[in-house]
Amino acid sequence: MCGSNGRLVGRLYCPMKRDIFFKQCSIVIIFAWLLFFALLPFTLVLVGGFLTGGTNEFLSWHFTLQSYADLFQLLYLRIFLRSFYLAGITAIICLILAYPFAYIMSKFSENVRLFWMLILIIPFWTSSLMRIYSIIIVIRVKGWFNGFLLWAGLIHQPLHLMYTQTATLIGLVYTLLPFMILPLYANLEKFNWTLLDAARDLGAKQLRRLFKIVIPLTLPGIIAGMLLVLLPAMTMFYVPDILGGAKSLLLGNLIKNQFIEAYNWPLGCAVSVMLTVVMVVMIAFYWKMTTPKERRELM
Amino acid sequence: MNRFFKLIYFTLVFVFLYLPIFIIILYSFNNANFSALWHGITWKWYRLLFSDSAILSVTVNSLVVGALAATFATAIGTLGAVTIFKYRFFGRKLLHGLIFILIIVPDLVFGISLLVLYSMLHLHLGFWTLLLAHVTFCIPFVMVTVYARLKDTNKHLFEAARDLGATELTVFWRIILPLMVPAIISGWLLSFTLSIDDVIISFFVTGSDFQILPLYIYSAVHIGVTPEVNALVSLIFVATVTIVLTAYYFLRKQHAKMG
Numbered sequence: 001m002c003g004s005n006g007r008l009v010g011r012l013y014c015p016m017k018r019d020i021f022f023k024q025c026s027i028v029i030i031f032a033w034l035l036f037f038a039l040l041p042f043t044l045v046l047v048g049g050f051l052t053g054g055t056n057e058f059l060s061w062h063f064t065l066q067s068y069a070d071l072f073q074l075l076y077l078r079i080f081l082r083s084f085y086l087a088g089i090t091a092i093i094c095l096i097l098a099y100p101f102a103y104i105m106s107k108f109s110e111n112v113r114l115f116w117m118l119i120l121i122i123p124f125w126t127s128s129l130m131r132i133y134s135i136i137i138v139i140r141v142k143g144w145f146n147g148f149l150l151w152a153g154l155i156h157q158p159l160h161l162m163y164t165q166t167a168t169l170i171g172l173v174y175t176l177l178p179f180m181i182l183p184l185y186a187n188l189e190k191f192n193w194t195l196l197d198a199a200r201d202l203g204a205k206q207l208r209r210l211f212k213i214v215i216p217l218t219l220p221g222i223i224a225g226m227l228l229v230l231l232p233a234m235t236m237f238y239v240p241d242i243l244g245g246a247k248s249l250l251l252g253n254l255i256k257n258q259f260i261e262a263y264n265w266p267l268g269c270a271v272s273v274m275l276t277v278v279m280v281v282m283i284a285f286y287w288k289m290t291t292p293k294e295r296r297e298l299m
Numbered sequence: 300m301n302r303f304f305k306l307i308y309f310t311l312v313f314v315f316l317y318l319p320i321f322i323i324i325l326y327s328f329n330n331a332n333f334s335a336l337w338h339g340i341t342w343k344w345y346r347l348l349f350s351d352s353a354i355l356s357v358t359v360n361s362l363v364v365g366a367l368a369a370t371f372a373t374a375i376g377t378l379g380a381v382t383i384f385k386y387r388f389f390g391r392k393l394l395h396g397l398i399f400i401l402i403i404v405p406d407l408v409f410g411i412s413l414l415v416l417y418s419m420l421h422l423h424l425g426f427w428t429l430l431l432a433h434v435t436f437c438i439p440f441v442m443v444t445v446y447a448r449l450k451d452t453n454k455h456l457f458e459a460a461r462d463l464g465a466t467e468l469t470v471f472w473r474i475i476l477p478l479m480v481p482a483i484i485s486g487w488l489l490s491f492t493l494s495i496d497d498v499i500i501s502f503f504v505t506g507s508d509f510q511i512l513p514l515y516i517y518s519a520v521h522i523g524v525t526p527e528v529n530a531l532v533s534l535i536f537v538a539t540v541t542i543v544l545t546a547y548y549f550l551r552k553q554h555a556k557m558g
Contacts, residue, residue: 018466018467018468019466019467019468022466022467022468022471023382023386023467026378026379026381026382026386027382027386027388029375029378029379030375030378030379030382030383030394031390031394033375033435033438034394034397034398034401034435034438035397037413037416037431037432037434037435038397038400038401038435039397040416041409041412041413041415041416042400042404042408042412044412044415044416044419045408045411045412045415048415057418058418059415059418059419097312100308101308101309101312104305104308104309111551114547114550114551115547118543118544118547119313120316122539122540122543123316123317123319123320124496125492125496125536125539125543126320126323126532126535126536126539127496127512127513127516127532127535128496128498128513129498129513129516129517129520130319130323130516130524130528130529130532131319131320131323132319133516133520133524134319134320134322134323134326135319136335137322137326137335138318138319138322140335142335143335174315174316174319177315177316227403231403231405232405232406234405235405235406235407235408235499236499237407237499238498238499238517241520242520252405252407252499255407255408255411256407256502259411259414259503265415268411269411269415272407272408272411272412275405275407275408276404276408279403279404279405283403
């Protein structure tokens with residue numbers, strides 16, 4: 001039995017009974033917790049998609065493929081597409097906003113970086129609902145944004161942003177921007193800037209240096225950021241709830257409604273499973289595009 | 300020119316990030332119910348806040364769940380990180396995978412998964428179901444934080460302790476835990492902040508008899524949030540900034556001392 005932690009202990013000391021007891025206890029605690037509160041519930045959702053909704057219980061044990069077949073109705077397909085579209089646009093806007101930001105930040109000295117990092121994170125320790133809610137004051141018809149544009153003479157009629165997809169987009173970008181900045185920053189922080197000097201010495205122009213060196217080398221950060229923005233963007237049901245109105249329902253609203261309002265749990269489960277499949281595909285893509293070393297650096 | 304551009308860019312991003320917070324604070328002084336129009340300054344909402352038992356009780360609920368969830372998650376997560384770090388056992392890969400999945404899976408999917416579990420077990424939704432959910436979603440974040448620090452510590456310390464006759468339990472209490480204190484503190488704080496701001500998971504796993512602040516706000520957004528909530532959130536914001544800046548000040552001091 002020395003082998004169990006022989007690497008640490010060496011040959012002379014066999015672990016005593018209570019050592020083995022300690023080891024087994026720790027393994028059992030963490031394992032049991034995660035099996036019961038993570039693996040089991042996820043499995044139940046997977047199974048739930050194949051069950052029928054009962055009258056007394058929300059799921060009854062009659063197997064059917066109906067819920068998965070229902071997914072292909074035009075109504076739901078439209079929500080999927082819109083959800084992917086909105087999440088995709090959100091991710092692209094976040095990337096465009098975050099990349100220069102992370103780039104500039106990574107060039108500061110260490111103390112300054114820590115300071116800006118805190119300034120960046122502090123808003124996210126304030127109620128996210130209230131922050132989304134107060135965006136209304138900015139973008140409503142008589143809001144600050146329209147007031148500013150009218151004052152500057154850029155528009156002559158106020159923009160109707162509330163309860164549109166644009167409003168949802170603004171909310172999503174606002175909430176998810178840091179999730180793009182942080183992985184990009186983690187990547188750029190370790191960037192070897194002397195590579196750029198070498199490229200300049202060899203005659204590469206500024207744009208060429210950016211597209212041939214900086215962006216390819218920070219690709220793991222870009223993909224990780226896209227992943228961290230795309231996935232939650234499809235599920236943050238409270239953003240369209242508050243800003244977007246019925247016209248910009250996300251996958252998240254669809255799932256939530258099946259569980260809370262329509263009481264069609266099997267369909268809710270099926271949509272969640274589909275969402276998870278999308279997630280797995282994206283993670284697989286990330287795995288393919290990065291090396292283990294690059295992944296370790298970002299985690 | 301380049302410097303100027305950078306400054307403008309940074310300013311715009313921070314205006315974008317801080318504008319809603321500025322509005323929350325500004326409207327906590329607005330002398331009007333619900334209205335988005337400005338009616339002059341008042342302290343009324345702060346006074347009313349402290350006599351409004353409904354808001355105070357949901358706030359206390361949030362803080363209690365946050366503190367308990369953070370404490371349990373930190374205990375289990377720390378033990379878990381040490382286990383994964385030190386031992387090789389059957390199912391270690393599965394454990395790794397589960398933690399990764401818990402971090403990456405959208406909150407919504409996790410929330411409904413637990414709802415399905417609880418309903419199959421016929422559990423009454425309320426304090427306990429909420430607490431168990433919060434503990435579970437905080438565990439991976441603690442584990443990642445503690446594991447990162449374990450990787451950076453000198454492994455010979457553990458070997459030396461074993462050589463001198465310490466049992467595994469002694470090594471855990473006397474060597475590992477003291478070394479992990481910074482990671483444990485940040486894990487706890489991270490869990491606490493995640494827990495008290497969670498909307499999506501909590502929405503599914505608590506019942507009407509145990510309300511927490513984010514859900515109280517969520518149920519109010521359609522009819523209009525009263526400025527009392529603005530006042531409360533402003534107070535929380537000021538408290539957070541104070542704590543963070545104090546921590547930053549001490550960290551910097553410590554950093555300066557070390558080198």
